[in-house]
Amino acid sequence: MVSRRIFRAVAILTSAVGLLALSGCGLAYRAATGQPERAGAPAPPAPLTAEEKAWARNAWRYFAENDNAATGLVNSVDQYPTATAWEMADTMAALIAARDLGLLPAASAQERLARILAFAGRMELAYGRLPNRVYNAATGVAAIDADHPGNAGWSAVDTGRLLVWLRALADREPALASAARAVVARFDLCAAIGADGGLTGGAPAGPAPARYREAGRGYEDYAAAGYRLWGMPARPPRLSDPVVKVDGVGFVSAVPDHANEFTPVVTGDSVLQGLEFGWAAPATGDMAKRARSVELAQRTRMLQEGVATARNDYLRSTAPYFLYGTVVASGRPWAVLTPEGTETSSLALVSAKAALGLWAFWPERWNDLVARLSSLSTARGWQEGIYEASGKAETVLSASTNAVILEVLAYRARGPLLTALSSEPARTCAASAP
Numbered sequence: 001m002v003s004r005r006i007f008r009a010v011a012i013l014t015s016a017v018g019l020l021a022l023s024g025c026g027l028a029y030r031a032a033t034g035q036p037e038r039a040g041a042p043a044p045p046a047p048l049t050a051e052e053k054a055w056a057r058n059a060w061r062y063f064a065e066n067d068n069a070a071t072g073l074v075n076s077v078d079q080y081p082t083a084t085a086w087e088m089a090d091t092m093a094a095l096i097a098a099r100d101l102g103l104l105p106a107a108s109a110q111e112r113l114a115r116i117l118a119f120a121g122r123m124e125l126a127y128g129r130l131p132n133r134v135y136n137a138a139t140g141v142a143a144i145d146a147d148h149p150g151n152a153g154w155s156a157v158d159t160g161r162l163l164v165w166l167r168a169l170a171d172r173e174p175a176l177a178s179a180a181r182a183v184v185a186r187f188d189l190c191a192a193i194g195a196d197g198g199l200t201g202g203a204p205a206g207p208a209p210a211r212y213r214e215a216g217r218g219y220e221d222y223a224a225a226g227y228r229l230w231g232m233p234a235r236p237p238r239l240s241d242p243v244v245k246v247d248g249v250g251f252v253s254a255v256p257d258h259a260n261e262f263t264p265v266v267t268g269d270s271v272l273q274g275l276e277f278g279w280a281a282p283a284t285g286d287m288a289k290r291a292r293s294v295e296l297a298q299r300t301r302m303l304q305e306g307v308a309t310a311r312n313d314y315l316r317s318t319a320p321y322f323l324y325g326t327v328v329a330s331g332r333p334w335a336v337l338t339p340e341g342t343e344t345s346s347l348a349l350v351s352a353k354a355a356l357g358l359w360a361f362w363p364e365r366w367n368d369l370v371a372r373l374s375s376l377s378t379a380r381g382w383q384e385g386i387y388e389a390s391g392k393a394e395t396v397l398s399a400s401t402n403a404v405i406l407e408v409l410a411y412r413a414r415g416p417l418l419t420a421l422s423s424e425p426a427r428t429c430a431a432s433a434p
Helices: 002-012 050-065 085-100 106-120 156-172 177-186 220-229 267-277 287-305 352-361 363-376 399-414
Strands: 019-023 026-029 143-145 200-203 210-213 244-246 249-251 313-315 322-325 349-351 381-387 393-397
Touching (some): 050 085, 050 381, 085 106, 085 156, 085 399, 106 177, 156 177, 156 200, 156 220, 249 287, 267 287, 267 352, 267 399, 287 352, 287 363, 313 381, 313 393, 322 349, 349 352, 352 363, 352 399, 363 381, 381 399
Antiparallel strands (some): 019 026, 200 210, 244 249, 313 322, 381 393
16 A cells, blocks of 8 residues: 555655764764865776675665566566656666676576567557556556556656667667667657657646646756657756855756746756766766756755755655655755645655765765665665654665666766767657647
């Protein structure tokens, strides 16, 4: 029941600092004065330590234990058979990372990737255009959640991550390239691109979808890169000019064009573009700078306020089941928000995937925190994180957290996973039907 509630909440809405304690009193740092320096160049790859190899094995166990043989899909949440386009890509990333880290034989990785592509080549598309927002991972039926089949519309952001990894398979895996291209050929990518190049979701509304501007997820930059790899004229969301200062660090991405949106700045958007692209194309030009700003704001808060900080979206085992832990959202520093925008800052989480994501680039600056979070590494995978206020673990196990951690460890060992991907020739989209 807990997994069902978690997924419903997500699917429908789509080291200078010394750590003192990890206890019921919270995750505390020794506060100090002064502003830390901005992070420099990312650390070069290095062989994984024995402990880091164990972290990778545990992250891989999630994908070993949650595989569905008939579809190749992996459960979005431990033992709960649902999957989105985003989590299809999570699984592709996890399989490639696990293979490259020596956790999975190459033949086994190829077999599992082929199963996912075979499913994607036959899966029912929402309105015949793009991946349905949810699938039953065991049966492959398009669904609203595991218990309710149906058309849930599409998420342009989720599809964007899938497009990144389909391009990776088309470029890097000769035996799978034609199948990956055939999957993309099924998609009406123009349905996900608005007239201004912004990403457009589709909600179920009778015989035709209700298209809407898809913003407020925090990953729009990353998702837009996926469309550009296939020649689509996608762009990140346009944001107004005011600069919001967060612990002395300026962010321009806090105020959206539309009053009914909020624009969360989370760690994951820039981290994924560093892990996968090395902040080079198809990432936008300022992504490395944004990553350093996100890192500096969180490190400054830890140093000056004594509060361990690693913000990202995350799942919970009790209501509210999904939250955005942000650096800033619509002008509000350190906001923790429900998808509807309700403030829940007392539930702020130190996210495992955010902390390890920053550690991947700047290990010396994040070693202390990651060492404490290593208690989240279990025999079935990594848990979501530790609450800032209580120091208690959020015990949910998810595909997204464990995929990012596998990507992190592959990056530490080998460098960016997907540099120098090719792109299709530029396309244009005529005004599409609803």
